[in-house]
Amino acid sequence: METWDAITSRRNVRQFASRQIPEEMLQQILEAGRRAPSSRNWQPWDFVVVTDREQLRELSKVWRGGAHVADSAATVALVVDDSDDQKVRERQQYDLGQASMGMMIAAADGGVGSGHSAVADQALARQVLGLPEGKRVALLIDLGYPADRPLKPIRNPGRRPFAEVVHRDRW
């Protein structure tokens, strides 16, 4: 797919078809995340990709809004060091955002929808994923083919107008 079509087709998907994501496609999505840039190339992330249905059901309980994780074809847990240093946390967040967007655009390229899911119960998330000490799950990215209609370029994405968001040379 052309890059611009993938970028404009990406949308949040929360209802998934039962169809699995082919292994090669799933690896390409994760590879896009692995390749993301990060501050001084520190790559603060580990990705735990969950496809086992029972694991997905358990993982869906870490946030009350996370029910769709249970029905996803795969969910990627974004794992980082559990730091109290606010500067470190902000850097982690920015770089996780970059990795997430890379994965979501790669997913859209293959017709795979994606969404974000928060982690409220950190202890449960750690237990379900078997994380070592000192790690936390920053966010879950759920993946799957949309149940409603295939991804296709969106003309009006529901954002603030371009002329309001973009300023030229000065505010």
Added chain:
Amino acid sequence: METWDAITSRRNVRQFASRQIPEEMLQQILEAGRRAPSSRNWQPWDFVVVTDREQLRELSKVWRGGAHVADSAATVALVVDDSDDQKVRERQQYDLGQASMGMMIAAADGGVGSGHSAVADQALARQVLGLPEGKRVALLIDLGYPADRPLKPIRNPGRRPFAEVVHRDRW
């Protein structure tokens, strides 16, 4: 360009050819940022895109490592509310990361290189860009055609091995 080629061609560029970015391409890059997903679609960003050479020179002084901004074809200042609330700041950072990656992949699709530049002197950045009270520049994304060699898919991107980063079902 195919999406996967754009994703794998993206690399940090800090030395730019003098060639300008066509207006249509620049707008497409910014549009990719505008379309990025964000927490509850709050779109916490404004983008100030600077192409005026004198403005770029001034902007390059906001960080000692930012000299390449002066030679960029365009630099996008990512502007957000200047909040003290750490949760808000972390959400801003994640969403700015998503918007940045969308812009950088859209840029790579057009052969345009990109890089990150920090903002150390916030007061100077605000003054150069004429920001209203209560706003800060979180980061600069510099853009331009590479001076060395055109972007092309990178086989080995210099990252931790896939098998180390990616875990299946459990850590």
